[in-house]
Amino acid sequence: MSQARLMDGTALARRIVEDTAKRATALTERTGTAPCLATVLVGEDPASVTYVRMKQNRCRKAGITSRHVALPAATTTEELVGTLRALSADPEVHGILLQHPVGEHIDERAAFEAIAPEKDVDGVTFASFATMSFGLPGFVSCTPGGIMRLLDAYDVDPAGKRAVVVGRSAILGKPVGMLLLARDATVTYCHSRTRDLSSAVREADIVVAAVGRPRLIRGQDIKPGAVVIDAGYNAGNIGDVDFDSAVEQAALITPVPGGVGPMTIATLLEQTVHAAERQLGVA
Known part of the structure:
Protein backbone atom coordinates (compact mmCIF):
# COMPACT_ATOMS: atom_id res chain seq x y z
CA MET A 1 0.00 0.00 0.00
CA SER A 2 1.07 3.62 -0.47
CA GLN A 3 2.53 5.70 2.33
CA ALA A 4 0.15 7.29 4.80
CA ARG A 5 -1.10 10.85 4.42
CA LEU A 6 0.26 13.18 7.06
CA MET A 7 -2.27 14.84 9.36
CA ASP A 8 -0.99 18.41 9.39
CA GLY A 9 -1.70 19.75 12.87
CA THR A 10 0.30 22.91 12.20
CA ALA A 11 -1.92 24.07 9.34
CA LEU A 12 -5.17 23.18 11.12
CA ALA A 13 -4.01 24.87 14.33
CA ARG A 14 -3.16 28.02 12.36
CA ARG A 15 -6.72 28.20 11.04
CA ILE A 16 -8.18 27.68 14.52
CA VAL A 17 -5.96 30.39 16.01
CA GLU A 18 -6.89 32.81 13.22
CA ASP A 19 -10.58 32.26 13.97
CA THR A 20 -9.89 32.54 17.70
CA ALA A 21 -8.10 35.86 17.17
CA LYS A 22 -11.14 37.25 15.33
CA ARG A 23 -13.39 36.20 18.19
CA ALA A 24 -11.00 37.73 20.76
CA THR A 25 -10.93 41.02 18.85
CA ALA A 26 -14.71 41.11 18.56
CA LEU A 27 -15.07 40.39 22.28
CA THR A 28 -12.60 43.11 23.22
CA GLU A 29 -14.34 45.66 21.00
CA ARG A 30 -17.75 44.74 22.37
CA GLU A 118 -15.45 27.90 34.47
CA LYS A 119 -11.77 28.87 34.16
CA ASP A 120 -10.39 25.37 33.61
CA VAL A 121 -9.48 25.98 29.97
CA ASP A 122 -6.89 23.18 30.09
CA GLY A 123 -9.57 20.64 31.06
CA VAL A 124 -7.78 19.15 34.08
CA THR A 125 -10.37 19.20 36.87
CA PHE A 126 -12.78 16.49 37.98
CA ALA A 127 -15.62 18.72 36.76
CA SER A 128 -14.15 18.99 33.28
CA PHE A 129 -13.59 15.24 33.04
CA ALA A 130 -17.20 14.62 34.09
CA THR A 131 -18.67 17.05 31.56
CA MET A 132 -16.39 15.60 28.87
CA SER A 133 -17.46 12.06 29.71
CA PHE A 134 -21.17 12.86 29.78
CA GLY A 135 -21.12 15.10 26.71
CA LEU A 136 -22.19 18.17 28.68
CA PRO A 137 -21.04 21.77 28.10
CA GLY A 138 -17.59 22.34 29.54
CA PHE A 139 -13.92 22.31 28.64
CA VAL A 140 -12.14 19.33 27.17
CA SER A 141 -8.56 18.40 27.99
CA CYS A 142 -6.61 20.27 25.35
CA THR A 143 -4.60 17.48 23.76
CA PRO A 144 -7.58 15.08 23.49
CA GLY A 145 -9.71 17.92 22.19
CA GLY A 146 -7.09 18.72 19.59
CA ILE A 147 -6.93 15.07 18.55
CA MET A 148 -10.68 14.98 17.95
CA ARG A 149 -10.46 18.13 15.83
CA LEU A 150 -7.74 16.49 13.75
CA LEU A 151 -9.89 13.42 13.20
CA ASP A 152 -12.78 15.61 12.10
CA ALA A 153 -10.58 17.66 9.76
CA TYR A 154 -9.49 14.49 7.96
CA ASP A 155 -13.02 13.04 7.82
CA VAL A 156 -12.29 10.22 10.25
CA ASP A 157 -15.61 9.23 11.83
CA PRO A 158 -14.91 7.12 14.97
CA ALA A 159 -18.42 5.62 14.96
CA GLY A 160 -18.26 1.84 14.81
CA LYS A 161 -14.47 1.79 14.68
CA ARG A 162 -12.18 0.05 17.12
CA ALA A 163 -9.95 2.58 18.88
CA VAL A 164 -6.96 1.60 20.99
CA VAL A 165 -5.54 4.19 23.39
CA VAL A 166 -2.05 3.37 24.63
CA GLY A 167 -1.73 5.35 27.85
CA ARG A 168 -4.03 6.17 30.75
CA SER A 169 -2.98 9.56 32.10
CA ALA A 170 -5.65 11.76 33.64
CA ILE A 171 -5.25 14.57 31.10
CA LEU A 172 -4.55 12.61 27.91
CA GLY A 173 -5.15 8.86 27.77
CA LYS A 174 -8.31 8.62 29.85
CA PRO A 175 -10.11 11.67 28.42
CA VAL A 176 -9.32 10.92 24.77
CA GLY A 177 -10.82 7.48 25.30
CA MET A 178 -13.98 9.05 26.69
CA LEU A 179 -14.23 11.47 23.77
CA LEU A 180 -13.86 8.60 21.30
CA LEU A 181 -16.46 6.57 23.20
CA ALA A 182 -18.86 9.52 23.04
CA ARG A 183 -18.43 9.41 19.26
CA ASP A 184 -19.46 5.73 19.20
CA ALA A 185 -16.03 4.15 18.87
CA THR A 186 -15.32 0.88 20.66
CA VAL A 187 -12.47 1.86 22.94
CA THR A 188 -9.72 -0.28 24.47
CA TYR A 189 -7.25 1.21 26.94
CA CYS A 190 -3.75 -0.27 27.00
CA HIS A 191 -0.92 0.58 29.38
CA SER A 192 2.36 -0.59 30.88
CA ARG A 193 0.78 -3.77 32.27
CA THR A 194 -1.10 -4.76 29.13
CA ARG A 195 -0.15 -8.26 28.03
CA ASP A 196 0.76 -8.61 24.34
CA LEU A 197 0.33 -4.94 23.50
CA SER A 198 1.17 -5.55 19.85
CA SER A 199 -1.81 -7.86 19.29
CA ALA A 200 -4.18 -5.32 20.86
CA VAL A 201 -2.85 -2.50 18.69
CA ARG A 202 -3.14 -4.62 15.54
CA GLU A 203 -6.93 -4.74 16.03
CA ALA A 204 -7.24 -0.95 16.00
CA ASP A 205 -8.77 1.17 13.27
CA ILE A 206 -7.63 4.21 15.28
CA VAL A 207 -4.48 4.14 17.41
CA VAL A 208 -3.73 6.89 19.92
CA ALA A 209 -0.22 6.56 21.34
CA ALA A 210 0.06 8.55 24.56
CA VAL A 211 2.33 6.60 26.88
CA GLY A 212 5.59 8.56 26.79
CA ARG A 213 7.88 5.78 25.54
CA PRO A 214 9.83 6.52 22.36
CA ARG A 215 8.99 4.41 19.29
CA LEU A 216 6.98 1.93 21.37
CA ILE A 217 4.47 1.33 18.56
CA ARG A 218 6.11 -0.13 15.45
CA GLY A 219 4.90 -0.51 11.90
CA GLN A 220 4.39 -4.24 12.34
CA ASP A 221 1.92 -3.42 15.13
CA ILE A 222 -0.26 -1.28 12.86
CA LYS A 223 -3.28 -2.64 11.03
CA PRO A 224 -3.02 -1.73 7.33
CA GLY A 225 -5.11 1.38 6.68
CA ALA A 226 -5.36 2.42 10.33
CA VAL A 227 -5.32 6.02 11.55
CA VAL A 228 -2.36 6.63 13.85
CA ILE A 229 -2.32 9.56 16.28
CA ASP A 230 1.05 9.99 17.98
CA ALA A 231 0.52 12.11 21.08
CA GLY A 232 3.89 11.18 22.56
CA TYR A 233 6.74 13.60 22.83
CA ASN A 234 10.15 12.38 23.87
CA ALA A 235 13.66 13.84 23.80
CA GLY A 236 14.90 14.53 20.31
CA ASN A 237 11.45 15.18 18.79
CA ILE A 238 10.65 11.47 18.89
CA GLY A 239 7.10 10.25 19.31
CA ASP A 240 5.69 7.07 20.82
CA VAL A 241 5.31 5.64 17.30
CA ASP A 242 8.18 4.50 15.10
CA PHE A 243 7.19 6.84 12.29
CA ASP A 244 9.35 5.43 9.51
CA SER A 245 7.81 1.95 9.75
CA ALA A 246 4.28 3.03 10.73
CA VAL A 247 3.95 5.38 7.76
CA GLU A 248 4.17 2.34 5.48
CA GLN A 249 1.13 0.73 7.13
CA ALA A 250 -1.22 3.53 8.17
CA ALA A 251 -3.67 5.45 6.01
CA LEU A 252 -3.28 8.61 8.08
CA ILE A 253 -0.61 9.49 10.63
CA THR A 254 0.43 12.51 12.68
CA PRO A 255 4.07 13.61 12.51
CA VAL A 256 6.14 14.54 15.57
CA PRO A 257 6.53 17.47 15.71
CA GLY A 258 3.80 19.19 13.75
CA GLY A 259 0.87 16.90 14.51
CA VAL A 260 -0.81 16.85 17.90
CA GLY A 261 1.35 19.52 19.60
CA PRO A 262 0.12 22.59 17.71
CA MET A 263 -3.46 21.42 18.16
CA THR A 264 -3.04 21.35 21.94
CA ILE A 265 -2.13 25.02 22.09
CA ALA A 266 -4.79 26.01 19.56
CA THR A 267 -7.44 24.28 21.67
CA LEU A 268 -6.18 26.05 24.80
CA LEU A 269 -6.47 29.47 23.14
CA GLU A 270 -9.89 28.71 21.67
CA GLN A 271 -11.22 27.57 25.06
CA THR A 272 -9.77 30.66 26.75
CA VAL A 273 -11.74 32.93 24.43
CA HIS A 274 -14.84 30.80 24.92
CA ALA A 275 -14.41 31.07 28.70
CA ALA A 276 -14.10 34.85 28.44
CA GLU A 277 -17.21 35.04 26.26
CA ARG A 278 -19.18 33.08 28.86
CA GLN A 279 -17.90 35.09 31.80
CA LEU A 280 -18.53 38.40 30.06
CA GLY A 281 -22.03 37.29 29.12
CA VAL A 282 -21.68 37.24 25.33
CA ALA A 283 -21.43 33.49 24.65
Whole structure:
Protein backbone atom coordinates (compact mmCIF):
# COMPACT_ATOMS: atom_id res chain seq x y z
CA MET A 1 0.00 0.00 0.00
CA SER A 2 1.07 3.62 -0.47
CA GLN A 3 2.53 5.70 2.33
CA ALA A 4 0.15 7.29 4.80
CA ARG A 5 -1.10 10.85 4.42
CA LEU A 6 0.26 13.18 7.06
CA MET A 7 -2.27 14.84 9.36
CA ASP A 8 -0.99 18.41 9.39
CA GLY A 9 -1.70 19.75 12.87
CA THR A 10 0.30 22.91 12.20
CA ALA A 11 -1.92 24.07 9.34
CA LEU A 12 -5.17 23.18 11.12
CA ALA A 13 -4.01 24.87 14.33
CA ARG A 14 -3.16 28.02 12.36
CA ARG A 15 -6.72 28.20 11.04
CA ILE A 16 -8.18 27.68 14.52
CA VAL A 17 -5.96 30.39 16.01
CA GLU A 18 -6.89 32.81 13.22
CA ASP A 19 -10.58 32.26 13.97
CA THR A 20 -9.89 32.54 17.70
CA ALA A 21 -8.10 35.86 17.17
CA LYS A 22 -11.14 37.25 15.33
CA ARG A 23 -13.39 36.20 18.19
CA ALA A 24 -11.00 37.73 20.76
CA THR A 25 -10.93 41.02 18.85
CA ALA A 26 -14.71 41.11 18.56
CA LEU A 27 -15.07 40.39 22.28
CA THR A 28 -12.60 43.11 23.22
CA GLU A 29 -14.34 45.66 21.00
CA ARG A 30 -17.75 44.74 22.37
CA THR A 31 -16.90 44.63 26.08
CA GLY A 32 -13.70 46.65 26.42
CA THR A 33 -12.09 43.60 28.04
CA ALA A 34 -9.57 41.32 26.38
CA PRO A 35 -9.61 37.59 27.17
CA CYS A 36 -6.95 36.80 29.78
CA LEU A 37 -5.11 33.52 30.36
CA ALA A 38 -3.13 33.13 33.58
CA THR A 39 -0.23 30.69 33.45
CA VAL A 40 1.24 29.31 36.67
CA LEU A 41 4.68 27.72 36.72
CA VAL A 42 6.32 26.14 39.76
CA GLY A 43 10.12 26.02 39.55
CA GLU A 44 12.32 26.57 36.54
CA ASP A 45 12.19 23.35 34.56
CA PRO A 46 13.71 24.41 31.19
CA ALA A 47 11.15 22.58 29.06
CA SER A 48 8.26 24.03 31.07
CA VAL A 49 9.72 27.55 30.91
CA THR A 50 10.02 27.26 27.12
CA TYR A 51 6.52 25.83 26.80
CA VAL A 52 4.94 28.61 28.89
CA ARG A 53 6.83 31.27 26.92
CA MET A 54 5.54 29.74 23.68
CA LYS A 55 1.98 29.83 25.00
CA GLN A 56 2.39 33.48 25.97
CA ASN A 57 3.62 34.32 22.47
CA ARG A 58 0.67 32.50 20.91
CA CYS A 59 -1.69 34.37 23.23
CA ARG A 60 -0.40 37.70 21.96
CA LYS A 61 -0.91 36.62 18.35
CA ALA A 62 -4.46 35.58 19.17
CA GLY A 63 -5.43 38.81 20.93
CA ILE A 64 -5.37 37.18 24.37
CA THR A 65 -3.76 38.85 27.36
CA SER A 66 -1.45 36.60 29.36
CA ARG A 67 -0.62 36.89 33.03
CA HIS A 68 2.28 34.78 34.21
CA VAL A 69 2.74 33.69 37.81
CA ALA A 70 6.20 32.22 38.50
CA LEU A 71 6.51 30.40 41.81
CA PRO A 72 9.71 29.01 43.39
CA ALA A 73 10.39 25.28 43.27
CA ALA A 74 9.95 25.11 47.06
CA THR A 75 6.32 26.25 46.84
CA THR A 76 4.05 24.07 48.98
CA THR A 77 0.75 22.54 47.97
CA GLU A 78 -1.06 25.00 50.25
CA GLU A 79 0.69 27.97 48.67
CA LEU A 80 -0.04 26.78 45.15
CA VAL A 81 -3.68 26.09 45.99
CA GLY A 82 -3.95 29.60 47.44
CA THR A 83 -2.52 31.13 44.27
CA LEU A 84 -4.92 29.20 42.05
CA ARG A 85 -7.92 30.06 44.20
CA ALA A 86 -6.99 33.74 44.05
CA LEU A 87 -6.78 33.59 40.25
CA SER A 88 -10.11 31.74 40.17
CA ALA A 89 -11.69 34.60 42.12
CA ASP A 90 -10.14 37.33 39.96
CA PRO A 91 -12.72 38.63 37.46
CA GLU A 92 -9.95 39.90 35.17
CA VAL A 93 -8.68 36.33 34.63
CA HIS A 94 -10.80 34.16 32.32
CA GLY A 95 -8.68 31.02 32.00
CA ILE A 96 -6.04 29.33 34.15
CA LEU A 97 -3.25 26.99 33.09
CA LEU A 98 -1.14 25.19 35.69
CA GLN A 99 1.98 24.00 33.88
CA HIS A 100 2.86 20.35 34.46
CA PRO A 101 4.97 19.05 36.23
CA VAL A 102 4.75 20.88 39.54
CA GLY A 103 7.24 18.89 41.62
CA GLU A 104 6.83 15.60 43.44
CA HIS A 105 6.33 17.29 46.82
CA ILE A 106 3.12 18.96 45.59
CA ASP A 107 -0.30 17.31 45.48
CA GLU A 108 -1.02 18.05 41.83
CA ARG A 109 -4.62 16.87 42.00
CA ALA A 110 -5.35 19.22 44.92
CA ALA A 111 -3.83 22.04 42.88
CA PHE A 112 -5.92 21.24 39.81
CA GLU A 113 -9.09 21.15 41.90
CA ALA A 114 -8.37 24.69 43.12
CA ILE A 115 -9.07 25.93 39.60
CA ALA A 116 -12.66 27.09 39.13
CA PRO A 117 -14.39 24.87 36.53
CA GLU A 118 -15.45 27.90 34.47
CA LYS A 119 -11.77 28.87 34.16
CA ASP A 120 -10.39 25.37 33.61
CA VAL A 121 -9.48 25.98 29.97
CA ASP A 122 -6.89 23.18 30.09
CA GLY A 123 -9.57 20.64 31.06
CA VAL A 124 -7.78 19.15 34.08
CA THR A 125 -10.37 19.20 36.87
CA PHE A 126 -12.78 16.49 37.98
CA ALA A 127 -15.62 18.72 36.76
CA SER A 128 -14.15 18.99 33.28
CA PHE A 129 -13.59 15.24 33.04
CA ALA A 130 -17.20 14.62 34.09
CA THR A 131 -18.67 17.05 31.56
CA MET A 132 -16.39 15.60 28.87
CA SER A 133 -17.46 12.06 29.71
CA PHE A 134 -21.17 12.86 29.78
CA GLY A 135 -21.12 15.10 26.71
CA LEU A 136 -22.19 18.17 28.68
CA PRO A 137 -21.04 21.77 28.10
CA GLY A 138 -17.59 22.34 29.54
CA PHE A 139 -13.92 22.31 28.64
CA VAL A 140 -12.14 19.33 27.17
CA SER A 141 -8.56 18.40 27.99
CA CYS A 142 -6.61 20.27 25.35
CA THR A 143 -4.60 17.48 23.76
CA PRO A 144 -7.58 15.08 23.49
CA GLY A 145 -9.71 17.92 22.19
CA GLY A 146 -7.09 18.72 19.59
CA ILE A 147 -6.93 15.07 18.55
CA MET A 148 -10.68 14.98 17.95
CA ARG A 149 -10.46 18.13 15.83
CA LEU A 150 -7.74 16.49 13.75
CA LEU A 151 -9.89 13.42 13.20
CA ASP A 152 -12.78 15.61 12.10
CA ALA A 153 -10.58 17.66 9.76
CA TYR A 154 -9.49 14.49 7.96
CA ASP A 155 -13.02 13.04 7.82
CA VAL A 156 -12.29 10.22 10.25
CA ASP A 157 -15.61 9.23 11.83
CA PRO A 158 -14.91 7.12 14.97
CA ALA A 159 -18.42 5.62 14.96
CA GLY A 160 -18.26 1.84 14.81
CA LYS A 161 -14.47 1.79 14.68
CA ARG A 162 -12.18 0.05 17.12
CA ALA A 163 -9.95 2.58 18.88
CA VAL A 164 -6.96 1.60 20.99
CA VAL A 165 -5.54 4.19 23.39
CA VAL A 166 -2.05 3.37 24.63
CA GLY A 167 -1.73 5.35 27.85
CA ARG A 168 -4.03 6.17 30.75
CA SER A 169 -2.98 9.56 32.10
CA ALA A 170 -5.65 11.76 33.64
CA ILE A 171 -5.25 14.57 31.10
CA LEU A 172 -4.55 12.61 27.91
CA GLY A 173 -5.15 8.86 27.77
CA LYS A 174 -8.31 8.62 29.85
CA PRO A 175 -10.11 11.67 28.42
CA VAL A 176 -9.32 10.92 24.77
CA GLY A 177 -10.82 7.48 25.30
CA MET A 178 -13.98 9.05 26.69
CA LEU A 179 -14.23 11.47 23.77
CA LEU A 180 -13.86 8.60 21.30
CA LEU A 181 -16.46 6.57 23.20
CA ALA A 182 -18.86 9.52 23.04
CA ARG A 183 -18.43 9.41 19.26
CA ASP A 184 -19.46 5.73 19.20
CA ALA A 185 -16.03 4.15 18.87
CA THR A 186 -15.32 0.88 20.66
CA VAL A 187 -12.47 1.86 22.94
CA THR A 188 -9.72 -0.28 24.47
CA TYR A 189 -7.25 1.21 26.94
CA CYS A 190 -3.75 -0.27 27.00
CA HIS A 191 -0.92 0.58 29.38
CA SER A 192 2.36 -0.59 30.88
CA ARG A 193 0.78 -3.77 32.27
CA THR A 194 -1.10 -4.76 29.13
CA ARG A 195 -0.15 -8.26 28.03
CA ASP A 196 0.76 -8.61 24.34
CA LEU A 197 0.33 -4.94 23.50
CA SER A 198 1.17 -5.55 19.85
CA SER A 199 -1.81 -7.86 19.29
CA ALA A 200 -4.18 -5.32 20.86
CA VAL A 201 -2.85 -2.50 18.69
CA ARG A 202 -3.14 -4.62 15.54
CA GLU A 203 -6.93 -4.74 16.03
CA ALA A 204 -7.24 -0.95 16.00
CA ASP A 205 -8.77 1.17 13.27
CA ILE A 206 -7.63 4.21 15.28
CA VAL A 207 -4.48 4.14 17.41
CA VAL A 208 -3.73 6.89 19.92
CA ALA A 209 -0.22 6.56 21.34
CA ALA A 210 0.06 8.55 24.56
CA VAL A 211 2.33 6.60 26.88
CA GLY A 212 5.59 8.56 26.79
CA ARG A 213 7.88 5.78 25.54
CA PRO A 214 9.83 6.52 22.36
CA ARG A 215 8.99 4.41 19.29
CA LEU A 216 6.98 1.93 21.37
CA ILE A 217 4.47 1.33 18.56
CA ARG A 218 6.11 -0.13 15.45
CA GLY A 219 4.90 -0.51 11.90
CA GLN A 220 4.39 -4.24 12.34
CA ASP A 221 1.92 -3.42 15.13
CA ILE A 222 -0.26 -1.28 12.86
CA LYS A 223 -3.28 -2.64 11.03
CA PRO A 224 -3.02 -1.73 7.33
CA GLY A 225 -5.11 1.38 6.68
CA ALA A 226 -5.36 2.42 10.33
CA VAL A 227 -5.32 6.02 11.55
CA VAL A 228 -2.36 6.63 13.85
CA ILE A 229 -2.32 9.56 16.28
CA ASP A 230 1.05 9.99 17.98
CA ALA A 231 0.52 12.11 21.08
CA GLY A 232 3.89 11.18 22.56
CA TYR A 233 6.74 13.60 22.83
CA ASN A 234 10.15 12.38 23.87
CA ALA A 235 13.66 13.84 23.80
CA GLY A 236 14.90 14.53 20.31
CA ASN A 237 11.45 15.18 18.79
CA ILE A 238 10.65 11.47 18.89
CA GLY A 239 7.10 10.25 19.31
CA ASP A 240 5.69 7.07 20.82
CA VAL A 241 5.31 5.64 17.30
CA ASP A 242 8.18 4.50 15.10
CA PHE A 243 7.19 6.84 12.29
CA ASP A 244 9.35 5.43 9.51
CA SER A 245 7.81 1.95 9.75
CA ALA A 246 4.28 3.03 10.73
CA VAL A 247 3.95 5.38 7.76
CA GLU A 248 4.17 2.34 5.48
CA GLN A 249 1.13 0.73 7.13
CA ALA A 250 -1.22 3.53 8.17
CA ALA A 251 -3.67 5.45 6.01
CA LEU A 252 -3.28 8.61 8.08
CA ILE A 253 -0.61 9.49 10.63
CA THR A 254 0.43 12.51 12.68
CA PRO A 255 4.07 13.61 12.51
CA VAL A 256 6.14 14.54 15.57
CA PRO A 257 6.53 17.47 15.71
CA GLY A 258 3.80 19.19 13.75
CA GLY A 259 0.87 16.90 14.51
CA VAL A 260 -0.81 16.85 17.90
CA GLY A 261 1.35 19.52 19.60
CA PRO A 262 0.12 22.59 17.71
CA MET A 263 -3.46 21.42 18.16
CA THR A 264 -3.04 21.35 21.94
CA ILE A 265 -2.13 25.02 22.09
CA ALA A 266 -4.79 26.01 19.56
CA THR A 267 -7.44 24.28 21.67
CA LEU A 268 -6.18 26.05 24.80
CA LEU A 269 -6.47 29.47 23.14
CA GLU A 270 -9.89 28.71 21.67
CA GLN A 271 -11.22 27.57 25.06
CA THR A 272 -9.77 30.66 26.75
CA VAL A 273 -11.74 32.93 24.43
CA HIS A 274 -14.84 30.80 24.92
CA ALA A 275 -14.41 31.07 28.70
CA ALA A 276 -14.10 34.85 28.44
CA GLU A 277 -17.21 35.04 26.26
CA ARG A 278 -19.18 33.08 28.86
CA GLN A 279 -17.90 35.09 31.80
CA LEU A 280 -18.53 38.40 30.06
CA GLY A 281 -22.03 37.29 29.12
CA VAL A 282 -21.68 37.24 25.33
CA ALA A 283 -21.43 33.49 24.65
